[in-house]
Amino acid sequence: MPPPAADAAATAPARPLPRAFYGRDPRHAAPELLNKVLAVGGVAGRIVEVEAYAGADDPASHAHRGPTARNATMFGPPGHLYVYRSYGLHWCANAVFGPAGTGLAVLVRALAPLAGLATMAERRRAARQPRDLCRGPGRLAQALGLTGDHDGADLVTGVGGVVVLDDGVAPPPSPGVSARIGVTRAADRPWRWYVPGERCVSAVRSSIGPVPCR
DNA sequence: ACCGGGATGTTCT
C-alpha cells in the first residue's frame, strides 16, 4: 500500500542530483535548487535561498573578468563546489552550473538546518537561535565547516566531502524573487530566489535597499 | 528597531 504523497516525499531515499541538473543556465535552473539538501558529512540543511551569477555577461560575477587562481573551479565542469573568501573573513559556497568554461554559478545564501544542529551551534557561537545557524552565505559555510579546502568538491559523487541531495521535496511552485543582495554592479537583475514564508532566509539590512523578505 | 564601524584576503585600478 503506497503511503500518502506527503509521506512519500518525506521518506523518499535521498539521492544526489544528477550532473545534468547543473549543466544548464542558472537563471532558469537556480530556483529548482530550492528545497534540495546540502550535506557535509552528518551536517546538512535544506536550501531555502539562492542567487544566480551569469558568468562573463554578469558584472557582479567573479567570472566576469575571466579565469583566475581563485575562481578556477567556476570554469571547470558543472556540479562542483566553488568556495571563495568573502571580505577576507568569511567563506561562501556556490554550485557550478552550465557547460564547462562558461563560469555560471549559483550562490547558496541560506539553509534551513536539518541535521547536525549541535555541531552547527558549536561552530556558530554567535547564533542565538536555530534559524540563525545558516541564515546567510557566510553563516551557512561556517555552520557546515566549509572552507577553501572544499573548493572543487564534486556535488554529484560526494568526492571532496560535500553533496547535494534530492530527498523528494519539490521546489516551491512560486518561489519568491528579488534582486541579489549585497551586490553593487548589476544590482537590478532579479536573480535571487527563496522559499516564500521560510524564516531561515537571510537577513536584509534596510539601508541596503528594499528586498522582499519575510 | 535601526544604524555604523571594524576585521581582513584576493583582485583590480
Place this chain on the structure above:
DNA sequence: GAACATCCCGGTG
C-alpha cells in the same frame, strides 16, 4: 590604494 556576492558587536531610539 580601493573595492568587495559578509558578519558581528555596540551604540542609539
